[in-house]
Amino acid sequence: MIRATLADRAEVAGFLRRHLPIAMFPLANLHRHGMAGGHPRAMSFWLRKDRGAITDIAAISDGGSLFPVCPTHPWADLRAAMQGSAVCAILGDAAQVTGLRAALGLEQAAGYATTEPHYDLPLTDLxxxxxxxxxxxxxxxxxxxxxxxxxxxxxxxxxxxxxxxxxxxxxxxxxxxxxxxxxxxxxxxxxxxxxxxxxxxxxxxxxxxxxxxxxxxxxxxxxxxxxxxxxxxxxxxxxxxxxxxxxxxxxxxxxxxxGFRRIGAFAIVLHAEPQVVHG
Missing domain, CATH: 3.40.630.30 (Gcn5-related N-acetyltransferase (GNAT))
Structure with missing residues (x-):
């Protein structure tokens, strides 16, 4: 996986929008705080591409919150890319969070972890x-x-x-x-x-x-x-x-x-102390 640059912003935003239900946090943070840093919710991104198109994104805020949007589960590549990064929280699709925690060696690190039913609602159906x-x-x-x-x-x-x-x-x-x-x-x-x-x-x-x-x-x-x-x-x-x-x-x-309809499960994992990823 490769680190995104400011030149990738539009492509990153487009990919996250295609996965909106599990990408609201990183996409909203990107929209409000950008990629230049300087705010705890400013975003950085690791990208995996296939034939020039993004297939997976791991998004991390300056404050250490990690949001996987990784349909192909590229956990080994992501662990290598994130070596030395400090992770304070992991939030996202429950299956992806489980796989990512295992790949990063963080299954036992959580101070708090929960999985909750995940819902979606087109507001025409409110x-x-x-x-x-x-x-x-x-x-x-x-x-x-x-x-x-x-x-x-x-x-x-x-x-x-x-x-x-x-x-x-x-x-x-x-x-x-x-x-x-x-x-x-x-x-x-x-x-x-x-x-x-x-x-x-x-x-x-x-x-x-x-x-x-x-x-x-x-x-x-x-x-x-x-x-x-x-x-x-x-x-x-x-x-x-x-x-x-x-x-x-x-x-x-x-x-x-x-009117909300369940679409899956969402996981929230919080670490009592930042956890450094080792490659």
């Missing part, structure tokens, strides 16, 4: 639930301490909070959401009751992440209302497709109720 009495508002409209507490609870429940100080992580996350206007809060009348957001955004596609309903308010259809209203907002400005992976059976049920 099923709107009854939202009478509910409104979806920008994150800034909700009390800051409340949404920080919600985010901390989300990190704890999902075990995504690998840092020692989840309070600090929750504050950092909420501040980042406010900066890019990626998240919304569902209000029942004047009461905030749930949060939803997009963790990867393209002009025509979004990936849902960070959906949270406080435990005492669950099983009332609040998450599906929040997500549906957010997707309706996105559809109104030209977004035509939504992707997500679901953290629980209850979440899967909520998403299926508004």
């Amino acid at each position: 099923v709107m639930p009854d939202t009478d009495g509910f409104t979806l508002r920008p994150l800034v409209d909700a009390p800051r301490d409340l949404v920080i507490g919600w985010r901390r609870a989300y990190l704890s429940e999902t075990m995504l909070g690998q840092e020692n100080d989840m309070d600090a992580t929750a504050i950092k996350d909420i501040d980042s959401y406010l900066a890019v206007d990626s998240h919304r809060v569902l209000f029942d009348g004047d009461t905030p009751v749930a949060m939803t957001g997009f963790n990867a955004v393209l002009p025509d596609a979004v990936q849902i992440g960070g959906v949270f309903t406080p435990p005492g308010l669950r099983s009332r259809g609040l998450a599906r209302r929040a997500v549906a209203l957010h997707l309706a907002q996105a559809r109104a400005v030209g977004v035509s497709r939504a992707i997500l992976f679901a953290a629980s059976v209850a979440a899967s049920t909520a998403y299926q109720a508004i």
Whole structure:
């Protein structure tokens, strides 16, 4: 495999778009942060080509998140290409992540690893639930301490909070959401009751992440209302497709109720410490 250059950007983006459901993170990062470096989500790419056309891409952010989009599973070539690279996380199609971890010798390195059902929805098929009495508002409209507490609870429940100080992580996350206007809060009348957001955004596609309903308010259809209203907002400005992976059976049920259809399994692997690839 070879390292991509800035001259390859259009070809890389085209390949990732053809594999959009498993490539939302690297493609959205490329769209927003580019390939020149200088931001934790700026991207680098290793390419495998056959007869001049890309067949596989391994994308890695400056922050060490690795995203395989490798239909032909070129793991030996990728291990050699990535020698000396530091990997903090691996996210992508579950089968590809399993093969890649084995090839890089990282099966035992994870501080957290999960596989979740993976869903897709053309927004023409969005099923709107009854939202009478509910409104979806920008994150800034909700009390800051409340949404920080919600985010901390989300990190704890999902075990995504690998840092020692989840309070600090929750504050950092909420501040980042406010900066890019990626998240919304569902209000029942004047009461905030749930949060939803997009963790990867393209002009025509979004990936849902960070959906949270406080435990005492669950099983009332609040998450599906929040997500549906957010997707309706996105559809109104030209977004035509939504992707997500679901953290629980209850979440899967909520998403299926508004039209999402399962397309596979998505893996998330987080390392407590960066892992250096050895050739």
